Amino acid sequence: MSKIEIKQIAIKHFNQFGYDGTKMAQIAEEAGIRKQSLSYHYPTKKDLLIEVYQEVIEEEQAFIRQYFEEHKGKSLEKLLYDFLTEHKNRFLTKPNVTLMYSLSFITPLDVNDFLLSQFRLYLATLKEVIGSCFTKHKCRISAEECTIGFITILDGLDIQLVYETRQAYERVQRITWDIFWKGIQ
Template sequence: MSASNIKKAALIQFAKNGYDGTSLATIAKDVGIKKQSIYAHFAGKDELYFTILEEVIIDEKQYLQDYFSSYHTLSLHDKLFQFLSDYGKRYETHPSTMFLLRNAFLPPSHLYEQMMEKVYQYLDGIELLLFQYLEAQRTAFQVSVEEVAISYIALIDSLQIELLYSGRDRFQRRLHASWNIFWRGITVQKEEEHKNE
């Protein structure tokens, strides 16, 4: 049995149950092998966990890069809103998204420092990517591009917490309420100028 199959099964288990709620025995059962067979590919649960984490971060970062380099026909408003809206669907359908969200907010205590170092590197990469995208749109904003990028990430964080702890319905409720305030806050003066022209 390949390491790939072990990682696929482990990803789903870690995504649904977190580190502490996942055992190597359960992963082995899902794959259809004995627990001892996992050690032929991974030194233990920690190594398997971090291998998956690194692959998930690459996958999620690629998704973000692909999203913001695509959908050229969407307006800035629609593109930023659609990303947030799609995140709720992606969380439900992509184990990598669920894994990263659950484990970023609820990391295993004995791996906390190592885990958060990788998560912060990922978040720094997201902030840079967003800044680069928004920089090309700077004339649409009444505040600095840096403020837009940071506040957008704060909005993402808020929505992720709602999704993780409260579910899709409350996620949608928070999304629509907070989005309108966010958008008006970063563009209101520009909109008023256009109305007065």
């Protein structure tokens, strides 16, 4: 069993049972290895979560940069609206993204500082890339204010994904986007 497979199983367990409910013995059992073998790679559940979460953050930072580079020819409105939709799709189909957002709202105490510092790195990348988009386009308000507004919408939409449903996300996305877009034009 490779470390990659162990981490995939761990992500599944963290998403299903939460950090406190996840047991190293269950991860080892599902991985088909002894708990002692798992402990060789990850002495504690905290060590496992830290490695997994850091990799998830790095992957999502790369995704943001890649997405905006690949779609830079779109109009600003379409680029950003489609990003919100892609963001939802990633949350619903990629367990690592689900983990990142779920733990950003419900952070276990013994890893709180680390997770928050990592999530802030993700947010910094998001703000940098979104801010760059607004800097290149003329809006009624400053690029910084547009970026803050967009990130705030994204935060609110994330709550819909973590605590509500895909349908709630899509409804709130349509409503808030219309208000936001009209407000910055």
